[in-house]
Each structure stands twice: as C-alpha cells, then as structure tokens.
Amino acid sequence: MTSAARTVAPYGSWTSPIAAADLAASGHPVDGGRFVGDQVWWSEQRPTEGGRTAIRRLGPDGEPADVLPIPWNARTRVHEYGGGAWTVARDSVLVFAEFSDQRLYRFDPRVDAAPVPITPMSPTPSSDRYGDLTIVGDEVWCVREVHRGPSPMRDICAIPLDGSAAGDPAAVRSIVGGSDFLAYPRLSPDRTRLAWIAWNHPQMPWDGTELRVLTLSTGRVDVLLGDAEESVLQPEWVDDATLHVISDRSGWWNLHRVALGDGTVTPICPTDADFGAPLWQLGARWYADLGDGTLLTTRTVGTDTLAVLDPATGALHDIPLDGISSVQIADVDGRRILLRCGGARVASGLRLLDPDSGELTDVRMSVDDLPDVAYLPEAQSLTFQGPEREVHAIAYAPRNPNYEAPDGELPPYVALVHGGPTAHVAPAVHLVYAYFTSRGIGVVDVNYGGSSGFGREYRNRLRGQWGIVDVEDTVAAVRGLADAGLADPARLAIEGGSAGGWTVLSALTTSDVFACGVSYYGVAELVEFVKETHDFESRYIDGLIGPLPEAADLYARRAPVNNVDGLSCPVLLQGLSDPIVPPSQAERFRSALLRKGIPHAYLAYDGESHGFRKLETIVSAREAELSFYGQVLGFETPDVPRLELWRP
Incomplete structure (x- = not known):
C-alpha cells in the first residue's frame, strides 16, 4: 500500500491485526532442544494448556507431537528459576522433574501408560x-535442593533410574556439597573425578564462583579457579586431567584451559567479548565440543556471534547467520548442530545448522504464525550518551502499512526495562513490541548499566547503585529519542517486570520524565523483600545496594514505596503465587497509593507465578496496559476493554 493510500490518524489509535490473544495463542516459547537418536526433542511452554512445559518432538507427519502428555509439566523449581529439568536416558527414556510435586519421574513413551x-x-x-539432570550409567546425577530448616540445603546427588529410591529415601546418594549453591556436575571421562561450579552467599553466580574438583576415591576437593570477584562457568572435561572453563578474570567471560596437575590456567582466545552470560537457569551452555578438537562457541558484544574455536591455536572462525542476532547452543552430535536462535526480523526458535553451508533449517519456532512483515517493527541499535556514561538500547519505531500520523505529531514511546537486573536484550521479533508499534506506539528496549553482554565493568556499574544507574540510563535513552525528534517528550511511558518493575517504580517516583508506568510483579520495597523472597536472590541486594543492617537507611531511601509523593499513576500487575517477588510487594505499594490518593490500577492473577503463563492472563494484562496508555497519553483504544483506574 502506498503512502498516499494510508489513513491519517493519531499515533496510538491505529487499528492493528495483532490482538493480545495472538501474543499467547500462537506463542509457545521453545527451549532445551536435544538430539534423541534421529529425532529432535525440546521443551515448549503451552499458554493454552495452563502454561505447562511440555516435552515434544516432530511426529511422522512432520508436525509437533507430545512426548510427555497432558497434564505433565516438566519444570523444576531449583533456585526458583529452574533449568535442566529433563534429560534422556538409554532407549529414549525421558527423565524429568514434575512441577506439581518436584519429584523426578521416568517415562518411556513406547511402554509406559x-x-x-x-x-x-x-x-x-x-x-x-532436582535440576541440571545428567545421566551417569544407571543413575541420574543432578543438583538437589532440600527445604527443611530455615535455609535450603543443596548438594550434587545420584538417583537410581530403576525407581528404587521412590519408596526409599536412603537410596538417593549424596556425592558432594559444601557450598550454598552448585551447578554443572561434570564427571571426568575415566569417572574418577567430578568437576562443578560452587558459590556462596552473598555472591551471585555472575559475581564470583569457584571451579571445584572432587576425587571420588578419596573425597578430596580442590578449588582450581575462581573467587568472590571472578565468575567461572560451564566446566567441561577435555581429558582426564584437563578442563575447559569460562572465566571473566580478564573483564570478559572468555574460555580457558585448566590443568589439574599444576593448576595452570591458560586463556584460549583472549577477546573483548563475553563467551558466557549470567547463570539464571541451570544447565546453560555457551560452547560445545564438535568432536574434532574444535569448539562451537557463542560470544556477545551487544549481539551474539556463532563461531568455531580451535583451542590449539586460538583461531576463531565466525559462522555468518543471516538476520540472526541471538544464538544459544542447544545440542551438538557430530556434524549435527541444533541452535535456538532468532533476530530482529527472524522469529526465535529451534533450527538445525549445516556447518558447511551455514544453512539453517527450522525445527520448531516459538510462534506458529507471524503477522505480515509490514506490521513488524524494524530494530535500530542505538547508543545514547547520558550525563555519566554511554547507554545501549534498541529502538522499535511505530510501523503500520495502513496508517500514518498527522504532520508534526511525534509518537508516544514505552521504555522497556528488562529484569534481572543482570540480564540482556538483543534485537528480536517480539509480538509484544509489534502489538504496540503496529498501533503507533514506539518501543525502546534499554540495556542499562548492570546489563550483561558488554563485559564485567558494564555489569558492575549497578553495584551499590540499583535504583540510580538503571533509572538514569533509562531516562537517558528516552531523552535521547526525544532530543533526536523521534519521540514525544510529553508522552513517554515505562514498563518492566520483576527487577525491571523496581526500575519502573523508582523512575516514576524520582524523575519527572515519564507520564506513567506499568509494573509487572515489581519490587517496591526492600527490607521485607529480602525476608520474603527465595534463597537464591535473598542476598542479591547486598551487591545492588548494600548489606543489612549497615545499608538500612539506603534501603528506606531507595524504596519506591517510600517515595510516592507526586507519582504519575501506575498499573500494578501481579501473580498471586509468585515466590520470587511475593504479592505483598505490590500490595504494599498499592496501600501507599491509596493513602496518597494517587490514581492507579491493581490487577492480581490467581495461579500465576513469576512470569505470566496462562493465555487468559496474558490477554488481560496486555489489553489493560494498552487501555492505560491510551487514557494517560491521550489516544483512543477502541479494540480493548477499558481499564478502570482507581481515583480518589
């Protein structure tokens, strides 16, 4: 359609074929792909099935089919974020953690009812x-988390595959513990040693971890690498006396070789790029042995690059992937390579890579259907200069082939603040973004200070500065857009979830840049939060703000719940079964809004946890968000129900 045929209408009021239901009904995030014989199996979140995580494969007709039938849900709660919830034993026998009771189950789809x-x-x-599952002979070796007393206990344990432990707890064999947290149990080829990663409170795994090795015959444990200021990830055995491992001792997560004999640590390919990322979920991998002495790697500086690394020479050979900006290695089996990847105009999903030609073949995408490309926004990577430092962001301008705005009108923009706060965003096809941009609302995704993917110094910018640097950087990004004439400075909104919700509420209570904001299960205050949240993140705030009781005054000053005077009206969206940011956080903030007489809306969803999974919740939340923006920013939203704001 030519520009002359377009309807002239204000930004935000454009009609879009992308409905809130499309965000969930055709969306089913896929992850955890692996080769099982000649097949590919993967995990898939199913919003239309109550948000369960299914294990699936391609059926004989080439269509996805369940390996694990309804209602079984393969999801572990280790560290609450899980990871490594399933694996496959001999003869295609599935072993998985069932979400409802967290027990491990064995399932042979050919035999078992x-x-x-x-x-x-x-x-x-x-x-x-149980998480980070690995099959070792006739056992499952994994990370175990036991909640008995005031603090969880974790160890690496071995569980018989024959089911004998189901009625006999003594049949579960503890192999090693000795730290608050453990990850990556890796048995040496000769089965005499076990390597793993360990860390203790108050460190998070991106702050400092240790590479430990247990000699199984003697019980001796050696610490080979790492400390409170060095993050070590993904140990893998090269031979019985040598390990590859990722360490950020140079300021970037790079690959190293560690010799057990003399403890020598040798960088393989020193590069100003991250060959790793924050360990939010167990089992994550950033390199894999290709079987010929070389390694398949991913590295990140803003966006991801796939490459083959020769550890003998340090030579790195990039594999160009057209349109791909985000890459995760799912599995490698000889010349077969399975990736989870996507880009700004390429939907994320599982794909097979031909290493010779670089050709990608779709296996299973995270969405069934994408809208016409004309309704998808184009991603523009930008760097803004704030008062103190540069800020990386990705802007998605409004785009709809049927509409254009009146002359001289600038679009409203929503700044998206990722969670973590130690996380990272890259250019991506994201239907939520298209939901807004196709209606004439711009989106800017901000990698504020503290984000990963730009080296350790960038991550460390948030140390002691949470609620300051993240707010300043997000403000710098939207002001940069406004100063460039790309956004209406009077119609800027901010949206984020979890730690991003904290930044939303902090920005609304400490700056006058944003007209409104939306907090998804956001942190609103800190003293009670550290008491109520789960163990994995219970000391996270020590690094982000400071330890208690020394930093008690800072906790009070930074908490948005204590700074609601003059606040622009927000919307609070909260799952009532959230163990990470409990509902009490949103409820305390809402109480403060009521006391101050500040307009707002609070929507609580029964049965939802940290990250909405049910179709009906996703639809409700996004339609409410759009209606809210329309009311506050001044445009009509006729195709969604009107959100009723509480007003004094």
Missing part, C-alpha cells in the same frame, strides 16, 4: 527439588 516416580515423596509439598 504414565510417568513413574524415581525419587521419594517430599515430606512437605515440593520441598525436595
């Missing part, structure tokens, strides 16, 4: 949890 438990029933519901 239903999965069979292989771990005992927990004394209290879901108190025993």
